[in-house]
Each structure stands twice: as structure tokens, then as C-alpha cells.
Amino acid sequence: xxxxxxxxxxxRAWMDIFMHRSMRGWGLFAKSTGLxxxxxxxxxxxxxxxxxxxxxxxxxxxxxxxxxxxxxxxxVQNGFIVREEDPNDRRAKLxxxxxxxxxxxxxxxxxxxxxxxxxxxxxxxxxxVQVSEALNIxxxxxxxxxxxxxx
Amino acid sequence: xxxxxxxxxxxRAWMDIFMHRSMRGWGLFAKSTGLxxxxxxxxxxxxxxxxxxxxxxxxxxxxxxxxxxxxxxxxVQNGFIVREEDPNDRRAKLxxxxxxxxxxxxxxxxxxxxxxxxxxxxxxxxxxVQVSEALNIxxxxxxxxxxxxxx
DNA sequence: GCATAAAGTTAAGCCCGCTTAACTAAAAAG
DNA sequence: CTTTTTAGTTAAGCGGGCTTAACTTTATGC
Numbered sequence: 316x317x318x319x320x321x322x323x324x325x326x327r328a329w330m331d332i333f334m335h336r337s338m339r340g341w342g343l344f345a346k347s348t349g350l351x352x353x354x355x356x357x358x359x360x361x362x363x364x365x366x367x368x369x370x371x372x373x374x375x376x377x378x379x380x381x382x383x384x385x386x387x388x389x390x391v392q393n394g395f396i397v398r399e400e401d402p403n404d405r406r407a408k409l410x411x412x413x414x415x416x417x418x419x420x421x422x423x424x425x426x427x428x429x430x431x432x433x434x435x436x437x438x439x440x441x442x443x444v445q446v447s448e449a450l451n452i453x454x455x456x457x458x459x460x461x462x463x464x465x466x
Numbered sequence: 467x468x469x470x471x472x473x474x475x476x477x478r479a480w481m482d483i484f485m486h487r488s489m490r491g492w493g494l495f496a497k498s499t500g501l502x503x504x505x506x507x508x509x510x511x512x513x514x515x516x517x518x519x520x521x522x523x524x525x526x527x528x529x530x531x532x533x534x535x536x537x538x539x540x541x542v543q544n545g546f547i548v549r550e551e552d553p554n555d556r557r558a559k560l561x562x563x564x565x566x567x568x569x570x571x572x573x574x575x576x577x578x579x580x581x582x583x584x585x586x587x588x589x590x591x592x593x594x595v596q597v598s599e600a601l602n603i604x605x606x607x608x609x610x611x612x613x614x615x616x617x
Numbered sequence: 618g619c620a621t622a623a624a625g626t627t628a629a630g631c632c633c634g635c636t637t638a639a640c641t642a643a644a645a646a647g
Numbered sequence: 648c649t650t651t652t653t654a655g656t657t658a659a660g661c662g663g664g665c666t667t668a669a670c671t672t673t674a675t676g677c
Contacts, residue, residue, distance in 0.1 A: 319586060325598040326582045327575075328605045330488070332612070334578070335514045337485045338492065342507065343528060351663065352503050356493065363486045369625060377494060382665050384626055389663085406624040406673045424478075427485070430611075431477045435470060437607040447476040449600030454479045456588040460581075461483065502664095504634065520655060533635050535656055540633090557643045557654040 337427065344423045354390055358412065361396060362420050366411035368401065395419065488578065495574045505541055509563065512547060513571050517562035519552065546570065 345355040357372060364371075373383035387410060390396045395416035401407035412420070435443060496506040508523060515522075524534035538561060541547045546567035552558035563571070586594060 319591070319594045319598075322586050322589075322594040322598045323579070323582065325601040325605070326586070327579060329601040329608075330578060330582065331514075331575075332605060332608045333484070334488045334492070335510055336608070336612075337481070338489065338507065338510065339526075341485070341489065342503075346528065352493075353664065356489065359486060359489065363482075370623090375490075377497065378664085379666060380625060381627080381667080386664075388626090401624095404624080404674070408625070424482075427481060428474070428478060431474065431481065433611055434604065434607050435473050435477070437610055438473075438603065440470070442603050443470045443473040445596075446600040446603055447470075447473045449597040450476040450480040452589065452593050452597055453585065454476070454483060456585050457480075457483045457487070459588055460584055461487075502633065521653090524655095529634085530636060531655060532637080532657080537634075539656090552654095555644075555654080559655070 336430065340427055340430070341423065344426055348419060348423075350395075353386055357386060357390060358395060358416055358420055361410060361412050361416070366409055368407045368409060370407075372410070390416075487581065491578055491581070492574065495577055499570060499574075501546075504537055505546075508537060508541060509546060509567055509571055512561060512563050512567070517560055519558045519560060521558075523561070541567075 341355070342352065345352055348355075350358075353376070356376065360372065360375060361367070369380060369383050369387065372378075372387065373380045376383070378386075387396065387398060391398050394413055396410055397413055399409050399411075401409045438446065492506070493503065496503055499506075501509075504527070507527065511523065511526060512518070520531060520534050520538065523538065524531045527534070529537075538547065538549060542549050545564055547561055547563055550560050550562075552560045589597065
């Protein structure tokens with residue numbers, strides 16, 4: 316399905332450089348906090364999707380419930396998330412970020428944003444307006460894609 | 467340093483959704499290939515920066531030379547990269563992707579691009595033009611940032 | 618109500634990534 | 648030419664992530 320050659324070229328070039336940059340950045344940040352990437356990804360997941368049960372973790376990361384349980388356990392022990400009984404289903408657990416967990420992620424985002432700020436510094440005022448509008452368009456589209464489930 | 471509130475808001479919103487998406491995507495892809503994230507990151511590094519020595523690996527990933535050596539060893543054994551003597555310095559090694567390694571990364575990128583294609587499908591023709599131009603501006607700026615070393 | 622299914626946990630065992638420490642070999646410094 | 652520095656390897660040991668297998672506890676189906 317060929318939408319637009321120009322668009323695909325542009326987004327691929329951007330994705331190449333941006334994905335590499337952010338993967339490396341998050342990796343180093345996670346390491347600096349003493350968290351492993353899987354542990355860190357669980358925090359990101361909770362940040363992005365909000366509180367959830369163990370089963371959502373094991374499904375989204377494609378690991379066994381046992382693995383999810385152990386992973387979460389370490390994060391609970393370190394005070395980054397809380398694990399409480401679900402009042403509606405006493406078998407299930409509800410996981411959520413603690414303030415400590417949220418604060419850690421915030422620091423990570425700040426580091427990422429510093430790069431965005433450097434990027435902004437290389438643009439003219441007109442370019443910044445143009446890019447802002449385009450980013451808003453893409454963010455909206457991405458959110459729609461996220462909401463409507465893939466076939 | 468406040469460049470532009472609008473710009474920063476726009477890029478943060480975009481980064482939030484895009485980083486989460488691509489981290490998760492790469493993670494699942496790496497898992498599907500049987501590679502660990504560190505192994506995969508080394509391949510990405512070679513793809514992005516081209517051939518290099520062991521020392522570059524250990525520096526960029528902030529691990530000891532020993533760790534880099536062992537990591538590379540597994541990738542060599544699995545045929546994703548080659549490790550040859552540097553003709554200019556017989557102590558040093560030159561690492562580079564094999565065709566097999568390149569082909570594996572290509573498959574990963576194709577999966578990522580599928581998402582970009584879905585995104586394109588949600589935009590009007592005018593929006594695609596607008597977004598393409600903005601992405602080109604950002605890609606250029608990001609490449610400049612990459613080239614000029616951070617202080 | 619009783620069998621069955623579902624949500625998590627625990628424990629054993631495996632491989633992996635990482636570190637330190639001890640090493641080899643080649644280049645640079647003096 | 649000897650000493651020192653640089654590039655990388657090897658081995659031992661630790662902790663992490665993951666799986667399977669055997670559980671416990673709570674909800675559901677009939």
C-alpha cells in the first residue's frame with residue numbers, strides 16, 4: 316500500500332536517527348538508575364497505560380505470569396510500584412507507580428527532553444512553528460492508532 | 467533555556483507516544499529473533515555508525531572491555547557480525563555487520579515502518595506533505611547535533 | 618455445592634550480561 | 648632496547664530474567 320513515497324522516506328529517516336538515539340538514551344539512563352531494561356519497561360508501561368494487573372504485564376511483554384510476578388516483585392521491593400489486592404477480584408492484583416517510581420521516570424524524561432531542547436535550538440522560529448504543527452498532527456494520528464486496535 | 471513552549475509541548479507529546487511504541491516494538495522484535503537487547507543494541511550501533519573496534523563498543527555502552535568482548539563473541543558465533551584484525555593496528559579488531567546481520571536489522575525496520583505506514587494512512591495528502599517537510603527539518607537538525615559533539 | 622477455570626506465587630534450573638582479575642600481544646615512549 | 652601503555656581475551660563468580668512445574672486462593676459454570 317503506497318501512501319506517499321515522500322512521506323515514507325521522511326519518516327524513515329527520522330525514525331532511524333530518533334529511535335537509535337532514544338533507545339541508547341533510555342538504556343544508559345536505566346543502567347544509571349540500577350534498573351534492568353525489563354524492570355524499566357514495566358515502569359514505562361505503567362506510566363503509559365496506568366494501573367493494571369499482573370496478567371496485563373505478562374501479556375504485553377510476552378512472558379509467563381511467573382516471570383511477570385518476579386519482575387514486579389523486585390520493583391515492589393525497591394519501592395517503585397505498589398501491588399495491592401483488586402477489590403473487585405480478590406485473586407487479582409493492582410499494580411501502580413509510587414511517587415518514587417513516578418519521580419524516577421520524570422528524571423528520565425527530562426534527560427530525553429534536553430535533547431529535544433537542543434534540537435529546538437537548531438531551528439528558526441518559523442521552523443519551530445511548522446514542526447510543532449506537524450508533530451501535533453502525528454501525535455493525534457498515533458493516539459488514534461493506539462486506541463483503535465490493530466486487526 | 468526556554469526556546470518555545472509550543473514546540474516543547476508538541477515534541478514531548480510526540481516523544482512520549484513514539485518512544486514507548488518503538489521501545490516496545492524493538493523489544494518484542496529482539497525477543498522474537500532470540501537476541502538479547504544488549505546484543506541487538508550492538509547490531510544497531512554498527513548499523514548506525516558503521517564498522518568499529520571493540521573499544522568503541524565498550525565506551526558507547528559503558529561496559530568493561532571484557533563485557534564487550536563476550537557480547538561480540540556471541541554475535542560472531544551466530545554469524546551476525548565479523549571480527550577481523552585491524553591492518554593498521556594488529557592489537558585492534560574491526561567489527562562489522564555480516565549480510566545476515568544486515569538482513570535481520572532490515573526485517574526489524576520493516577516492522578517499524580509498517581506502523582509509520584498506518585500512521586500515514588490516517589493523514590490527508592496535505593498533512594502528509596506538511597509532516598514530511600517538518601520531519602526533514604528535524605532529521606537535518608538531529609544529524610547536525612549528532613555530528614557536532616556535545617560539550 | 619462441586620468441579621473447573623483463572624490470577625498469582627514459589628522454587629529449581631538455565632543462560633546471559635556484567636564485573637574483577639590475571640593474562641597475551643602489539644604499539645609508543647623513553 | 649627496554650618500559651609502559653593500549654587493545655583485547657579468558658575465567659570465575661554474581662545477580663537477573665526467563666521457563667517449567669507444582670502449588671494456593673478466589674471466581675465461575677452447571
